[in-house]
Amino acid sequence: MHNHNIDEVVYNSRMLNWSPLGKFILVIFLLVASLLADSLVVPIVVFVIGASLLFYSTNFKIPKIVGLALGGAALTIFVGCIVILFVTAGENMLFQGTFLGIGYSITDGGLRLATLVLVRSIAGMTVMLSFATSTPVPYLAHAMRQVHIPKELSELVILIYRYSFLLLEELHTMWTAASCRLGFHGLKNRFRTTSKIAVGLFIRSIDITDRAQIALQCRNFNGEFPSYRLPKNISAVWIAVPILSFILLYLLNICTRGWIIIGA
Amino acid sequence: MDPEIILETQNLEYSYHNKDLALRDVSIKIPKGKKTILLGANGTGKSTLFLHFNGVLKPKKGKVLYDGKELDYSSKGLSKLRSKIAVVLQNPDDQIFSTTVEEDVAFGPMNLGLPREEVEKRVEEALFLVNMTEYRSRPSQQLSFGQRKRVAFAGALAMKPEVLIMDEPTAGLDPQMTHELMELTDELVHLGTTVIISTHDVAMAYSWAEELHVLQNGRLVFSGNSEEFFIDPVKVHLAGLSQPVLFEINAHLESLGKGKQDPYPRNITQFISKLAPSGTAPGTLHLLPVNGTLKQEWIDSIIKKCSNKARVGISGTGARIAASVGMVSADYVFNSIENCLTEAILGYDAVICYDECLEGIIREKISNLSKNFGMDIKIVKEVSS
Numbered sequence: 001m002h003n004h005n006i007d008e009v010v011y012n013s014r015m016l017n018w019s020p021l022g023k024f025i026l027v028i029f030l031l032v033a034s035l036l037a038d039s040l041v042v043p044i045v046v047f048v049i050g051a052s053l054l055f056y057s058t059n060f061k062i063p064k065i066v067g068l069a070l071g072g073a074a075l076t077i078f079v080g081c082i083v084i085l086f087v088t089a090g091e092n093m094l095f096q097g098t099f100l101g102i103g104y105s106i107t108d109g110g111l112r113l114a115t116l117v118l119v120r121s122i123a124g125m126t127v128m129l130s131f132a133t134s135t136p137v138p139y140l141a142h143a144m145r146q147v148h149i150p151k152e153l154s155e156l157v158i159l160i161y162r163y164s165f166l167l168l169e170e171l172h173t174m175w176t177a178a179s180c181r182l183g184f185h186g187l188k189n190r191f192r193t194t195s196k197i198a199v200g201l202f203i204r205s206i207d208i209t210d211r212a213q214i215a216l217q218c219r220n221f222n223g224e225f226p227s228y229r230l231p232k233n234i235s236a237v238w239i240a241v242p243i244l245s246f247i248l249l250y251l252l253n254i255c256t257r258g259w260i261i262i263g264a
Numbered sequence: 265m266d267p268e269i270i271l272e273t274q275n276l277e278y279s280y281h282n283k284d285l286a287l288r289d290v291s292i293k294i295p296k297g298k299k300t301i302l303l304g305a306n307g308t309g310k311s312t313l314f315l316h317f318n319g320v321l322k323p324k325k326g327k328v329l330y331d332g333k334e335l336d337y338s339s340k341g342l343s344k345l346r347s348k349i350a351v352v353l354q355n356p357d358d359q360i361f362s363t364t365v366e367e368d369v370a371f372g373p374m375n376l377g378l379p380r381e382e383v384e385k386r387v388e389e390a391l392f393l394v395n396m397t398e399y400r401s402r403p404s405q406q407l408s409f410g411q412r413k414r415v416a417f418a419g420a421l422a423m424k425p426e427v428l429i430m431d432e433p434t435a436g437l438d439p440q441m442t443h444e445l446m447e448l449t450d451e452l453v454h455l456g457t458t459v460i461i462s463t464h465d466v467a468m469a470y471s472w473a474e475e476l477h478v479l480q481n482g483r484l485v486f487s488g489n490s491e492e493f494f495i496d497p498v499k500v501h502l503a504g505l506s507q508p509v510l511f512e513i514n515a516h517l518e519s520l521g522k523g524k525q526d527p528y529p530r531n532i533t534q535f536i537s538k539l540a541p542s543g544t545a546p547g548t549l550h551l552l553p554v555n556g557t558l559k560q561e562w563i564d565s566i567i568k569k570c571s572n573k574a575r576v577g578i579s580g581t582g583a584r585i586a587a588s589v590g591m592v593s594a595d596y597v598f599n600s601i602e603n604c605l606t607e608a609i610l611g612y613d614a615v616i617c618y619d620e621c622l623e624g625i626i627r628e629k630i631s632n633l634s635k636n637f638g639m640d641i642k643i644v645k646e647v648s649s
């Protein structure tokens with residue numbers, strides 16, 4: 001059942017009944033505001049908003065899977081920022097040295113860009129996770145339909161979502177079965193078994209497709225998944241809040257320009 | 265008079281991807297409103313035949329008729345056909361697409377373009393019948409196999425079909441769920457639905473079927489009543505099947521000089537009736553219809569009137585829910601009709617609390633015992649108060 005953690009989080013979210021399209025617009029506006037700002041204060045504020053929404057959505061309990069996603073992404077971003085730090089040119093040299101015979105240097109421009117990218121990315125991640133932990137995929141598909149994204153795409157999203165769980169279950173069963181037959185005994189075996197499971201899973205997915213097609217026909221599927229329980233529709237508030245947030249963040253960017261100076 | 269035929273195939277042939285024929289010259293007639301079993305070993309073409317019934321597969325040769333008319337394979341024609349013929353696939357995961365239980369049950373009715381109120385009503389009823397009302401908002405991937413099977417079944421019920429086709433419906437189910445499902449199908453047949461079940465479970469086929477069709481290597485090798493098929497062990501063996509245990513025991517008893525095979529008992533109750541001295545059963549069956557509420561004191565007051573410690577059985581989803589809400593203690597919560605009848609034959613009184621719509625089935629079973637096995641059961645209809 002560990003595969004279902006994120007789904008459980010979503011269906012238990014306190015933001016579940018908020019308009020999915022409204023949340024989606026808010027997230028986009030916050031992300032754009034954070035990306036456009038050259039002041040560090042704006043992404044920090046966006047991070048605070050994102051983190052608050054995330055904590056509220058998950059009822060102050062960050063599930064392991066969300067924690068892992070956050071940690072993994074943060075690590076990747078951090079490594080990326082280190083690279084940016086060393087490769088970006090700047091006006092003033094802050095540090096210079098050699099390591100294992102390779103020369104390296106840190107400039108003010110590199111430090112500034114790396115910090116900005118780091119703060120923006122983490123802020124963006126928290127905002128997006130607050131959306132992901134509160135919006136079931138069918139609601140997302142519904143929001144996609146509302147903004148007139150082709151129905152084929154939204155139907156695909158639903159089907160992929162549904163069948164991903166079945167494939168995860170298959171994967172889990174195959175993994176257990178392989179373990180029972182010493183499939184992971186030794187490194188060589190481990191690699192061989194993992195690749196066999198991957199191939200097996202691919203073949204199963206084709207089989208599932210065939211059977212799903214029959215089942216869809218049996219149930220009178222006409223190319224569109226009807227929504228039985230519709231999520232809340234977007235209201236004027238959901239238009240006003242993102243626009244207002246964007247304007248406030250824009251003004252904040254102007255007012256706080258130069259407040260935090262890195263590498264001066 | 266010949267029964268009305270609802271589904272029929274004439275010289276049907278089908279093969280997958282130009283391989284060997286999966287169905288060879290199959291001509292089958294499915295009577296309306298009957299309990300029909302399609303029996304066969306694995307890979308004999310049962311599912312392939314099913315998929316012809318609702319137009320998912322188109323015959324390579326021969327034709328399929330519904331209500332006397334050849335199937336119309338246009339998208340409009342198929343849509344109309346599938347609103348009348350519902351299929352429950354063997355693996356519930358194959359047919360559950362939606363993310364929550366109620367969304368999935370509503371999938372079929374919404375595809376039919378029914379008004380919202382009608383969809384709501386059908387979802388409500390179907391979930392109640394399979395006892396899944398409290399799970400209606402649950403994501404489908406969080407359900408157990410048995411619960412998913414119930415949801416798949418509810419999805420078919422919500423279509424209110426004229427014909428319900430079920431592929432191996434009891435595969436992977438525990439005994440309680442199996443009995444609940446068969447009880448529900450009995451109820452549907454009683455209300456006029458034609459139910460067709462594909463299975464290789466000979467015991468279930470023997471006890472349940474009114475009409476049996478046997479497939480062997482894609483050919484229809486038998487159509488008729490169960491006894492006529494199972495009496496020939498060679499035919500049964502060639503079809504990759506075995507005789508039901510009850511059928512074998514009954515046959516062995518004849519070999520031991522303990523009476524004749526006929527009448528053939530299809531379940532334990534009938535078997536006990538056959539062995540017991542004919543006449544009126546020593547026990548009495550008290551019928552207590554349940555209409556939403558059931559209280560222990562009502563049952564206690566009936567038990568008080570009985571000469572011995574009466575057994576209590578609950579039959580039907582509504583009665584089971586009412587019993588659970590009313591914290592009623594029962595001896596039998598599934599297969600209760602048969603169990604209570606057996607108790608009456610064995611000399612105990614029994615109280616059966618049942619959904620009102622099941623009364624016809626109970627009386628039918630009692631009348632069948634009297635007619636075929638010479639066993640009369642005294643019944644007393646009680647009032648819920």
